[in-house]
Amino acid sequence: MNLLDSVEELKGIGPKTAAMLQKYGIKTIRDFFYNLPRTYDNYQMASTIAEIRPGKVVVKGKIEKLSSRRAQRRNMSIVEGTIRDNTGTVRVVWFNQSYRMKQFSPDKEYYFTGIYELRNGRYGLTSPSTAGVHEVETSDSLTPVYVAHGALNSAHFYRLVNESRDRFAEIPDLLPTVESGARRDALFNIHFPESLEMAERAREYLAYEELFKLILAGRLNKNENQKLQAESVPFSLERIQRFLARLPFKLTDAQRKASWEIFQDMEKTTPMNRLLQGDVGSGKTMVAAMAAYEVAVNGGQVALLAPTAILAMQHYEGLSNLLQPLGIQTALLVGATKQKAELKTKIKNGEIKFVIGTHALLTDDTEFKNLNLVIIDEQHRFGVEQRQKLMLKSPEARAPHLLAMTATPIPRSLQLTIFGDLNVSILGEMPKGRQPIETSIIKEIESREKLYPMIYDTVKAGQQVYWICKAIDDNPRMETTSVKARTAKLKRDFPKARIEFLHGRMKQAEKDEIMGKFASHEIDILVSTTVVEVGVNVPNATLIVIEDAEQYGLAQLHQLRGRVGRGDKKSYCFLMTAGEATPSQRLRELRKSTDGFYLAEVDLKLRGPGEIYGALQHGALDLKIASFSDTKIIKRARDDVDKILQNPDDMVKYKELMAEIRDYQQITTLN
Numbered sequence: 109m110n111l112l113d114s115v116e117e118l119k120g121i122g123p124k125t126a127a128m129l130q131k132y133g134i135k136t137i138r139d140f141f142y143n144l145p146r147t148y149d150n151y152q153m154a155s156t157i158a159e160i161r162p163g164k165v166v167v168k169g170k171i172e173k174l175s176s177r178r179a180q181r182r183n184m185s186i187v188e189g190t191i192r193d194n195t196g197t198v199r200v201v202w203f204n205q206s207y208r209m210k211q212f213s214p215d216k217e218y219y220f221t222g223i224y225e226l227r228n229g230r231y232g233l234t235s236p237s238t239a240g241v242h243e244v245e246t247s248d249s250l251t252p253v254y255v256a257h258g259a260l261n262s263a264h265f266y267r268l269v270n271e272s273r274d275r276f277a278e279i280p281d282l283l284p285t286v287e288s289g290a291r292r293d294a295l296f297n298i299h300f301p302e303s304l305e306m307a308e309r310a311r312e313y314l315a316y317e318e319l320f321k322l323i324l325a326g327r328l329n330k331n332e333n334q335k336l337q338a339e340s341v342p343f344s345l346e347r348i349q350r351f352l353a354r355l356p357f358k359l360t361d362a363q364r365k366a367s368w369e370i371f372q373d374m375e376k377t378t379p380m381n382r383l384l385q386g387d388v389g390s391g392k393t394m395v396a397a398m399a400a401y402e403v404a405v406n407g408g409q410v411a412l413l414a415p416t417a418i419l420a421m422q423h424y425e426g427l428s429n430l431l432q433p434l435g436i437q438t439a440l441l442v443g444a445t446k447q448k449a450e451l452k453t454k455i456k457n458g459e460i461k462f463v464i465g466t467h468a469l470l471t472d473d474t475e476f477k478n479l480n481l482v483i484i485d486e487q488h489r490f491g492v493e494q495r496q497k498l499m500l501k502s503p504e505a506r507a508p509h510l511l512a513m514t515a516t517p518i519p520r521s522l523q524l525t526i527f528g529d530l531n532v533s534i535l536g537e538m539p540k541g542r543q544p545i546e547t548s549i550i551k552e553i554e555s556r557e558k559l560y561p562m563i564y565d566t567v568k569a570g571q572q573v574y575w576i577c578k579a580i581d582d583n584p585r586m587e588t589t590s591v592k593a594r595t596a597k598l599k600r601d602f603p604k605a606r607i608e609f610l611h612g613r614m615k616q617a618e619k620d621e622i623m624g625k626f627a628s629h630e631i632d633i634l635v636s637t638t639v640v641e642v643g644v645n646v647p648n649a650t651l652i653v654i655e656d657a658e659q660y661g662l663a664q665l666h667q668l669r670g671r672v673g674r675g676d677k678k679s680y681c682f683l684m685t686a687g688e689a690t691p692s693q694r695l696r697e698l699r700k701s702t703d704g705f706y707l708a709e710v711d712l713k714l715r716g717p718g719e720i721y722g723a724l725q726h727g728a729l730d731l732k733i734a735s736f737s738d739t740k741i742i743k744r745a746r747d748d749v750d751k752i753l754q755n756p757d758d759m760v761k762y763k764e765l766m767a768e769i770r771d772y773q774q775i776t777t778l779n
């Protein structure tokens with residue numbers, strides 16, 4: 109069996125089903141087998157309605173009196189009904205699952221698996237999963253439940269897996285470090301377990317496999333990087349001290365240490381591959397400036413890639429003021445740059461030493477004479493291909509040094525395990541004089557009383573305000589206030605303030621104009637979607653309101669909040685919630701702490717690593733099986749990877765493994 113063949117090779121999957129599976133990312137036989145159950149239902153446990161007790165229950169019955177409605181304040185649909193068996197009835201309710209209205213035939217019986225609990229004074233089943241009695245095999249004690257994708261519901265997927273039951277035996281081995289057949293057995297047992305213990309053992313194997321691949325990919329990346337040649341950048345302490353003497357401030361200890369690590373890396377003839385992590389406002393740009401200066405003084409060229417034109421322009425302004433007087437020709441290259449051809453000639457002939465730009469840097473006709481350092485700001489904003497495009501602009505046979513910067517901290521626990529091979533510098537402290545941002549959680553209805561006076565005072569004191577909304581336009585189905593509606597409202601409530609809005613559907617030039625006006629204080633209140641999230645620096649902005657705060661992840665909220673508190677003035681963040689519910693733990697943690705590393709650890713605990721990787725590596729890696737609480741498995745995987753890498757020449761033998769690793773290598777690489 110070739111796991112990379114199309115799912116159509118399997119019994120019961122024709123072109124139509126294959127097309128449906130493909131829509132959900134299941135293309136190959138491997139994708140199909142690795143689409144693992146989310147949990148298991150045990151229909152043999154089914155009890156009669158007369159017998160049920162609070163807690164997890166399975167009941168079997170017909171559904172009656174289905175109706176649906178919308179919750180008023182919250183953006184939520186509610187489907188309600190009654191389940192009847194021959195001993196009685198029980199109330200059932202689903203939230204945000206409006207498809208339930210059409211799912212049931214009144215004359216058929218279904219299993220309902222869910223929590224029987226008290227809600228608004230009445231007992232009932234809340235959001236149970238369901239399966240038609242006619243659809244499930246009751247001979248299986250445990251029935252897997254798969255994530256439903258539209259028309260492809262769990263029972264349907266299970267039927268397909270069942271059709272291929274006898275094909276599992278053909279699944280080839282993958283890892284050289286486990287017994288033959290381990291993979292095949294684990295996949296079979298996770299889809300068809302005889303007991304929960306068996307399912308857990310299967311999951312452990314699959315988690316091990318996943319971590320093994322990831323860790324191996326990281327090691328191989330490092331090995332490959334070490335084979336490349338880079339130009340050494342000789343470091344001079346005196347020179348850098350003279351450079352620093354011109355700054356209006358002293359470096360923080362963390363900046364000093366990080367730059368030292370960078371200088372050491374760049375003296376080597378293997379390319380630097382370093383991630384500079386520092387919370388918003390920790391001063392990453394200055395560290396990058398020092399690295400750029402050292403390279404340029406030694407005759408090399410430097411490229412700094414930023415995710416937006418606004419950010420590139422801000423960097424250009426700051427850095428050219430600093431470097432140009434020292435004789436380092438610095439230029440800006442963004443989409444709107446005029447006379448690009450001329451500029452590109454100067455880059456090609458080496459006249460320009462330091463280019464700061466956006467995606468416009470990546471075009472094929474941007475060529476360098478001796479590109480020796482690539483700096484990528486907010487590196488998670490770029491895909492692997494984009495980053496590689498820039499890396500390949502170095503002259504033949506040489507690789508540039510790479511400094512990637514991010515404000516999304518990788519929790520330390522992840523660093524040590526998966527990213528054990530990454531060179532990381534951390535800016536773990538803020539420049540002196542910063543005042544911590546004061547964060548409060550408020551309900552929308554309290555805003556006039558608690559928030560408006562603050563906004564009024566802020567604007568009056570000549571400082572600026574960000575107001576973040578979830579949606580651009582009003583949508584009758586959503587109860588969030590849109591950017592446009594909020595702007596209109598604020599204009600009414602603060603007639604003297606200069607208020608504009610910004611969102612991702614505006615043209616780049618318009619966005620740049622608005623952002624430019626905000627930076628130069630021609631705007632007092634900027635109402636915006638999360639497009640302002642990345643790196644912009646307007647130190648005069650001291651108040652940020654994040655509306656519908658519950659709808660954002662912790663990391664994103666932290667990033668957004670980091671738009672304020674960037675100067676020496678006291679700053680405030682208001683997390684606004686729509687409903688009456690008590691604020692989530694996410695919001696409470698955010699109120700408590702401004703430490704990005706702490707919050708990243710919390711986020712990891714609350715949401716698992718997938719999201720964090722997503723933020724770190726541009727939506728790439730999604731850990732499906734393993735969890736970072738699997739510390740024993742992680743350790744075993746690391747040790748085993750070390751063992752097989754002792755004979756690197758053997759690696760070619762593991763063809764399928766190497767092929768799978770290549771995907772992971774793309775994801776775990778910095779370049």
Ligand code: ADP
Nearest residue numbers: 357358359360388389390391392393394539540
């Ligand atoms: P980020 O890490 O978010 O990219 P920046 O590099 O934009 O942060 O720095 C934020 C602000 O702090 C800038 O205005 C910068 O000039 C200032 N800054 C950087 N280093 C120091 C320092 N050591 N002392 C005081 N201010 C600093």
Ligand code: MG
Nearest residue numbers: 392393485643
């Ligand atoms: Mg920055």
